[in-house]
Amino acid sequence: MARRRKQLHLRRAAENLKANHPSLREALREADRRARHRANQRSWRRRGLTSVKSAIAESHYNETQLGWPTRALRILAGVALLPLCFITTVTILNPHLHLAGEAGNETSFWLQFWRSNAFLYFTVGFVLYLGWFFTRLLQPVFLYFYVLGHELTHVVFVYLCLGRVSGFRVGLDGGHIVTNKSNILIALSPYFIPFWSVVAFLLMAGLGLIFAFPHQEKFLYGLIGATWSFHLLWTLWIIPRDQPDLKENGTFFSLSLIYLSNILLLSGLLCLASPELTWRHFVYNWANNFMDVITSVRAALH
Numbered sequence: 001m002a003r004r005r006k007q008l009h010l011r012r013a014a015e016n017l018k019a020n021h022p023s024l025r026e027a028l029r030e031a032d033r034r035a036r037h038r039a040n041q042r043s044w045r046r047r048g049l050t051s052v053k054s055a056i057a058e059s060h061y062n063e064t065q066l067g068w069p070t071r072a073l074r075i076l077a078g079v080a081l082l083p084l085c086f087i088t089t090v091t092i093l094n095p096h097l098h099l100a101g102e103a104g105n106e107t108s109f110w111l112q113f114w115r116s117n118a119f120l121y122f123t124v125g126f127v128l129y130l131g132w133f134f135t136r137l138l139q140p141v142f143l144y145f146y147v148l149g150h151e152l153t154h155v156v157f158v159y160l161c162l163g164r165v166s167g168f169r170v171g172l173d174g175g176h177i178v179t180n181k182s183n184i185l186i187a188l189s190p191y192f193i194p195f196w197s198v199v200a201f202l203l204m205a206g207l208g209l210i211f212a213f214p215h216q217e218k219f220l221y222g223l224i225g226a227t228w229s230f231h232l233l234w235t236l237w238i239i240p241r242d243q244p245d246l247k248e249n250g251t252f253f254s255l256s257l258i259y260l261s262n263i264l265l266l267s268g269l270l271c272l273a274s275p276e277l278t279w280r281h282f283v284y285n286w287a288n289n290f291m292d293v294i295t296s297v298r299a300a301l302h
Helices: 002-020 024-046 068-093 109-113 117-135 139-160 184-191 195-210 216-238 251-273 279-301
Strands: 050-055 098-100 106-108 165-171 174-179
Touching (some): 068 251, 068 279, 117 251, 139 165, 139 174, 139 184, 251 279
């Protein structure tokens, strides 16, 4: 029995070793892919172009590293964003978020929103895809669509920034676009813009203009919940996988900006979905929390 257990252990160790060390053919194919990519990068630079890409596996390419002055400034900017992230999070998640009524009465926003159809069907859609994600069913298909949406978001923001796109590639190992313009907004937009949620909203809005069908609004809330869950889960899945978009702009600064952008976008969606909560109420509560933080810091310093 001990001998059989030892043989089984050695067999598993050999299988693990084989899995961790690719074959000669795979190694040569990977080396050829890296060489082609480096040659393409040199060609793009000669033509004044750059590559904006996402990586699924560990990136082996030599990315342009930030200089120490730029890196220090990005770290300081990321630190400066942290109080804004904290205040915005406290504002939108505060169970005592109040809405000032016309007569001066105040009601709790969350107590009303939790009972609304918008919250119910959004949560149903969100939880349904959450369960699907952890089953890993059709994972390559969803991964492909996430990378496709990621790169298409890059493309949209390149054109919004008056740039042009010369190349486009999407695959299960990642994707990239070739463009003559790149900035922080172009590089980081896919991490806080839920591309397929926007597509679902535009599609439902277009169908609503053509014909009305029963429970259209409830179906829209559920669809937005599912696509938002898709965006959030795959974004959290892809961020730790050595993303060039984050490294090229400073990882700490990029993550701070991504978090702040996502929480502000969530706040905007809540303002749109709830007739009671408006941007005026949100800004009013945000300003109150900001002054509370300033007062607390001043008291602590004194």
